[in-house]
Amino acid sequence: MELYVKVILTAILLSLVLTPLLRKLSYWVGAVDHPDTRKVHSRVMPRLGGPAVFLSFLTTVILYVPLERNFQGLLLGALIILLVGIIDDIRGLSPINKLIGQIIAVLSFISFGNQVEFLTNPFDGLFYLGALSIPVTIFWMVGATNALNLIDGLDGLASGVSGIALFTFFIIALINQQVVVAIAALALLGSVIGFLKYNFxxxxxxxxxxxxxxxxxxxxxxxxxxxLKGVTMVTFIIPMLVLGVPILDTFFAIVRRYKFKKPIFQADKEHLHHKLLGLGLSHKQTVLFIYLLSAGFGIGAVLFARNGFY
Known part of the structure; x- marks a missing residue:
């Protein structure tokens, strides 16, 4: 337990120090977000929070996590997707180019031996994916990545929902005695907590x-x-519960855009947080309400993991 305390405190402190520095750098390189009719902020905002979270996380895991081959793949893909995001924040990228960058990041991750190999069948047990393993892994990771990106519309929303998901993953990793995953989740959670001081x-x-x-x-x-690794935890139910809010919000966004024949990548003001604001909730109330929803999904995921419903 002492190790876990050191991990999260290290990550929090690093994030608290690095975030103000990246805030200043954002203005210097022109990585700023300008208000428009779709956005809820009313002034120019720096938007290089990603590197602050990444550097805090990376430093912490280098200190506390054995960098085995599969974890090296995770970090390589993380670096690639971070660079894609930085380019988009500074210069702007088309949706297709961003998607290509995400796929390259996931393929880098897969090339180090990380992929979904089995799915559970509630009637017959395990289903070996075989040749479908790589496409399923790409679909899951790219889909989940974009789901979280789509809910990043209010102060502290995406970072807070991520923090709740990471805490849930930490608990489930402890239940399953997956120490490296637990430390990594905690390191990223600490990085997010430190960042939230400036993002909420x-x-x-x-x-x-x-x-x-x-x-x-x-x-x-x-x-x-x-x-999703190995035969003791191979169902999509639990990670889908952990990311329940962004996944459902993305699903309804896709259905909505298909119904009204709009481009799937076209932004709108019909997401869950926009609806809650429209009902009269304040900015802070909306974010806290979605935190509660995410926590509810997280509790459900832990119960599934603890009771073996997978």
């Missing part, structure tokens, strides 16, 4: 695409290494 309403810095893509990639990647 009223925010002083945004995650940016670099941050939301990085967190989505990391959460889905850790699920492949932990929750």
């Amino acid at each position: 309403y009223p925010a002083k810095i945004f995650l940016g695409d670099s941050g939301s893509l990085f967190l989505g990639y990391m959460i889905s990647g850790l699920s492949v290494m932990g929750l």
